[in-house]
Amino acid sequence: MKMKTKPFANPAVPVERVGSAFLHQADALAMYEHWPRPTCIIADGPYGLGKFPGEPHSVAELPAWYAAHVAAWSKYAATDATLWFWGSELSWATVHPVLDVNGWQYEEACVWDKGIAHIAGNVNGKTIRGMPVVSEIAVRYTRKNLLPDINGNLLPLKEWVRAEWLRSSLPMNQSNAACGVKNAATRKYLTQCHLWYFPPAEAMAQMAAYCTKHGAKTTRPYFSLDGKSAFDGEAWERMRAKWNHTHGVTNVWQAPPVHGKERVKGDDGYLHANQKPLALMERQILSCTDAGDVVWEPFGGLCSATFAAAKLNRRAFAAEINENFFKAALGRLTEGLATPQKKAA
Numbered sequence: 001m002k003m004k005t006k007p008f009a010n011p012a013v014p015v016e017r018v019g020s021a022f023l024h025q026a027d028a029l030a031m032y033e034h035w036p037r038p039t040c041i042i043a044d045g046p047y048g049l050g051k052f053p054g055e056p057h058s059v060a061e062l063p064a065w066y067a068a069h070v071a072a073w074s075k076y077a078a079t080d081a082t083l084w085f086w087g088s089e090l091s092w093a094t095v096h097p098v099l100d101v102n103g104w105q106y107e108e109a110c111v112w113d114k115g116i117a118h119i120a121g122n123v124n125g126k127t128i129r130g131m132p133v134v135s136e137i138a139v140r141y142t143r144k145n146l147l148p149d150i151n152g153n154l155l156p157l158k159e160w161v162r163a164e165w166l167r168s169s170l171p172m173n174q175s176n177a178a179c180g181v182k183n184a185a186t187r188k189y190l191t192q193c194h195l196w197y198f199p200p201a202e203a204m205a206q207m208a209a210y211c212t213k214h215g216a217k218t219t220r221p222y223f224s225l226d227g228k229s230a231f232d233g234e235a236w237e238r239m240r241a242k243w244n245h246t247h248g249v250t251n252v253w254q255a256p257p258v259h260g261k262e263r264v265k266g267d268d269g270y271l272h273a274n275q276k277p278l279a280l281m282e283r284q285i286l287s288c289t290d291a292g293d294v295v296w297e298p299f300g301g302l303c304s305a306t307f308a309a310a311k312l313n314r315r316a317f318a319a320e321i322n323e324n325f326f327k328a329a330l331g332r333l334t335e336g337l338a339t340p341q342k343k344a345a
């Protein structure tokens, strides 16, 4: 599938372009259908704290608030996309069922540990009745991709690979010979247990060729992703999320809240209460995208993810609904990246 690169503007909303970043002062819901398919979505939206205009005041309201956004992410994200969902433990737990039912697969929860300095001097030991909170979480989701079987039923990949082999009427153990392995095909690629492992494109191509040669005769090519064309290794590899591993990085991220030069300031101090560290945004983007990929930041704020993505040569698309935050984000990226090229509405 070719990446759609145009159009990426809602004709009703002007776009500000800074380098490879595209910023819109808009409700993200008005933008999704116009942006190119994302490989990564960084969603740092409401936590249910009522901190910015329109933010729900309780976590109980979050599922309804997020429903249309999550549905759009599912509709438009690439099959190899990753969603990073920021929240508190409770806001995430409350929204998780919405993500799950919309086809997002929970992978892991990463904890942003802001360190003791975050609360130093602010805790009254005589009145506090719990642990001082110095964390937020960023939860990684990938897509629960589905493929059609011969009857048109959409199957999870694990079931689909096995169904395609069974369609050949060949015994299961011949899959090992097909792939030139001792037992990896039966133990990993075709098993239905937790040991299932996403078969590499090469193994899939070998199984497809073997089934075609030795299996039941059929007009539907074996392991065809669309039921019509021959097995496509590149498209198959895109059926799972990208992952670029960094040794030494765990799911606990120690980083102080943003201070100093990085922190965007207004007339009365810090401009935005929720500005995220660029280093964490970079970590998220690097883990699941390559240069040239598309990153979405639906709830821009000061557009930290978009800033990081553009610096890393990704194409970044942000929406921020609030005019003050939007202007500050634009100024920040303009200063940090390049001269803006204003595009016609």
Ligand SMILES: C[S@@+](CC[C@H](N)C(=O)[O-])C[C@H]1O[C@@H](n2cnc3c(N)ncnc32)[C@H](O)[C@@H]1O
Residues within 6 Å of the ligand: 026, 027, 028, 029, 044, 045, 046, 052, 053, 054, 272, 274, 275, 276, 277, 298, 299, 300, 301, 302, 303, 304, 305, 319, 320, 321, 322, 325
């Ligand atoms: C938690 S802040 C994001 C902070 C950002 N990660 C940063 O580092 O600056 C969430 C932002 O989303 C914006 N927002 C809320 N609903 C929105 C919507 N429907 N579309 C676009 N922006 C929205 C809010 O105005 C707020 O600035």
